[in-house]
Amino acid sequence: MTIHIGAAPDQIAQTVLMPGDPYRAKWAAETFLDNAVLVNEVRGMLGFTGTWRGHRVTIQGSGMGMPSLSIYANELITNYDAQTLIRIGSCGGMQPHVGIRDVIVAMTASTITSPSSGILREMNYAPCADWGLLRAAVAAAEAKGTKTHVGGIYSSDVFYAERPDLDEQMVRHGILAVEMEAAELYTLAARHGRRALAVLTVSDHLQTGEALPAEERERSFGEMVEIALEAAFS
Numbered sequence: 001m002t003i004h005i006g007a008a009p010d011q012i013a014q015t016v017l018m019p020g021d022p023y024r025a026k027w028a029a030e031t032f033l034d035n036a037v038l039v040n041e042v043r044g045m046l047g048f049t050g051t052w053r054g055h056r057v058t059i060q061g062s063g064m065g066m067p068s069l070s071i072y073a074n075e076l077i078t079n080y081d082a083q084t085l086i087r088i089g090s091c092g093g094m095q096p097h098v099g100i101r102d103v104i105v106a107m108t109a110s111t112i113t114s115p116s117s118g119i120l121r122e123m124n125y126a127p128c129a130d131w132g133l134l135r136a137a138v139a140a141a142e143a144k145g146t147k148t149h150v151g152g153i154y155s156s157d158v159f160y161a162e163r164p165d166l167d168e169q170m171v172r173h174g175i176l177a178v179e180m181e182a183a184e185l186y187t188l189a190a191r192h193g194r195r196a197l198a199v200l201t202v203s204d205h206l207q208t209g210e211a212l213p214a215e216e217r218e219r220s221f222g223e224m225v226e227i228a229l230e231a232a233f234s
């Protein structure tokens with residue numbers, strides 16, 4: 001076990017899905033995994049391990065924000081040897097052609113700062129997804145007929161942002177959506193030679209003010225979990 005994950009060394013699979021919300025980890029494990037076992041509940045950040053089509057999978061909450069994700073991703077990589085880490089989550093749409101319920105497969109994730117800024121310092125590092133995972137996720141989404149966008153997202157440090165000027169530049173430069181975790185996941189995976197991807201459902205829209213009704217979030221989230229699982233084992 002580690003400081004933040006109570007699982008025994010053999011209880012975490014090499015493939016880990018990371019929703020921000022621990023209760024989504026519970027729902028996804030109960031819905032998609034066979035023989036799902038609770039392997040972590042330290043600080044309530046639930047983690048489950050089971051099998052999907054015979055493949056071992058762990059679904060571990062990351063919490064909100066890159067500092068929280070950084071703790072779990074570092075320990076999953078360093079202490080449990082996770083090889084494939086896929087963020088499954090929701091995001092805020094930022095382009096007129098991106099609608100709520102759409103799925104976004106994040107090719108890159110821009111930030112102002114991240115937990116890795118202290119290492120990268122003046123370097124404007126470009127966090128990017130694993131190509132094989134990205135390609136497989138897009139193929140899986142297209143096979144399902146899910147409306148999908150592939151491109152850059154923005155990983156923010158704040159939910160209640162007050163930078164309309166920045167939003168304007170992000171929209172101008174084609175940023176598809178905003179969330180708060182992917183950039184650090186991609187950076188850590190690159191640092192440790194692992195595979196990472198973020199597959200996101202657009203649950204709210206910064207321009208239109210639309211938001212996915214609570215009862216619809218679960219179904220949309222399900223498609224995303226299936227896409228992530230198919231990509232992980234393609």
Ligand SMILES: Nc1nc2c(nc(Br)n2[C@@H]2O[C@H](CO)[C@@H](O)[C@H]2O)c(=O)[nH]1
Pocket residue numbers: 020063064065089090091092093156158159160178179180181203204206
């Ligand atoms: N910063 C930000 N985060 C968002 C937004 N919509 C969603 Br869903 N999120 C994600 O949802 C959580 C905040 O509610 C964070 O973990 C983000 O990844 C948004 O409009 N802005």
